[in-house]
Amino acid sequence: MRNVGNTTALAWSANLVRGILIEAGVLQFQVLSVSDGTPRVYIHIPSKSLKQEDVLRSVEESRVLLARYYGISHPDYWCDSWLLSPGIHALSREDSNIFQFYNLFDVVPGEDCQTDILWNLFHLTDPDAPLPEDTSLQRRVKQAW
Numbered sequence: 001m002r003n004v005g006n007t008t009a010l011a012w013s014a015n016l017v018r019g020i021l022i023e024a025g026v027l028q029f030q031v032l033s034v035s036d037g038t039p040r041v042y043i044h045i046p047s048k049s050l051k052q053e054d055v056l057r058s059v060e061e062s063r064v065l066l067a068r069y070y071g072i073s074h075p076d077y078w079c080d081s082w083l084l085s086p087g088i089h090a091l092s093r094e095d096s097n098i099f100q101f102y103n104l105f106d107v108v109p110g111e112d113c114q115t116d117i118l119w120n121l122f123h124l125t126d127p128d129a130p131l132p133e134d135t136s137l138q139r140r141v142k143q144a145w
Helices: 006-017 052-070 086-091 097-102 114-122 136-144
Strands: 021-024 027-033 039-044
Touching: 021 052, 027 052, 039 052, 052 097, 086 097, 086 136, 114 136
Parallel strands: none
Antiparallel strands: 021 027, 027 039
């Protein structure tokens, strides 16, 4: 699912209400079945803390919930997020939560996430709008673009 502004936020909220998602700490988890029927657990990152200890605690909590409600004892976690963009990683400070979050994953090449970065980092939908420079990451990304 592409993250296109509030449409994605609404879809995730609806999934939470319908019981398709579980929430554990700062993350949300959705069980999906891949082509061979093996369950894959998709990690959704709501706008909450990305402190490494909070993320790791959430993953541990999810293991208990996934075993209890879905019978999954060894989850295969998967996350598709602009936060895992190698470009964002390269522009993030090593002591930042985004940098440390990235390092928790085995990142594989994915699709271009410029639309996601525009929405999530700059809170814009118009690619021609002036980019704000309120945070150090916004300034670095703007300079790199």
